[in-house]
Amino acid sequence: MILCDIGNSNVDFYHDGKIWSQNLMDFKEYKAKEKVYFISVNETISAQLDSNYINIENWFDFDTIYQGMGIDRIAACYTVENGIVIDAGSAITVDVMSGKLHMGGYILPGINSYERCYASISKKLEKRINPSVILDALPQKTEDAMSYGVIKSICMILEHTCRDKTIYFIGGDGKFFSKFFKKAIYDRSLIFRGMLKAIKNKEKL
Numbered sequence: 426m427i428l429c430d431i432g433n434s435n436v437d438f439y440h441d442g443k444i445w446s447q448n449l450m451d452f453k454e455y456k457a458k459e460k461v462y463f464i465s466v467n468e469t470i471s472a473q474l475d476s477n478y479i480n481i482e483n484w485f486d487f488d489t490i491y492q493g494m495g496i497d498r499i500a501a502c503y504t505v506e507n508g509i510v511i512d513a514g515s516a517i518t519v520d521v522m523s524g525k526l527h528m529g530g531y532i533l534p535g536i537n538s539y540e541r542c543y544a545s546i547s548k549k550l551e552k553r554i555n556p557s558v559i560l561d562a563l564p565q566k567t568e569d570a571m572s573y574g575v576i577k578s579i580c581m582i583l584e585h586t587c588r589d590k591t592i593y594f595i596g597g598d599g600k601f602f603s604k605f606f607k608k609a610i611y612d613r614s615l616i617f618r619g620m621l622k623a624i625k626n627k628e629k630l
Contacts, residue, residue: 431465439617464496484623489527503619514596
């Protein structure tokens with residue numbers, strides 16, 4: 426069984442415990458030789474898929490009153506009974522789970538979005554965010570000042586939300602942010618475990 430998570434920048438695959446990624450251009454040339462169960466937040470790409478692709482978006486029985494929640498966030502939360510699910514990618518999404526109930530969540534810009542924001546302010550701020558910036562001392566140069574402002578502010582709001590709860594990190598920057606929290610788990614398979622659970626529940630019907 427092949428699982429596929431189609432995003433706005435990349436496509437992630439899962440097969441027998443192995444996970445790999447493709448960019449969208451490469452994915453357009455990918456030809457599935459067997460059934461692929463997928464979720465997608467990219468409507469343009471989804472519309473181009475052939476009959477080998479099975480959309481399982483409606484297979485999730487998820488308890489929430491949140492309006493407009495993306496299927497990738499739902500899948501990530503689907504196997505978490507209690508804790509915080511943080512997807513740190515192009516955007517950083519934060520979702521709180523308690524007793525299998527989705528309590529709500531919020532969205533922050535991702536690190537790359539902050540870089541573009543700074544660049545739009547001034548040419549002098551066209552710099553990369555330094556993930557190794559020291560957060561225990563005030564910066565003494567522009568690049569570190571930008572990096573401090575981004576990473577420190579993200580960590581502080583996450584810390585306020587998470588407190589003593591277990592945190593499940595996914596996404597391209599998930600492993601990086603997980604190092605700032607004691608009860609953090611970086612789990613690249615979280616979305617796919619949610620998809621597998623939805624498929625198994627569907628097969629029982």
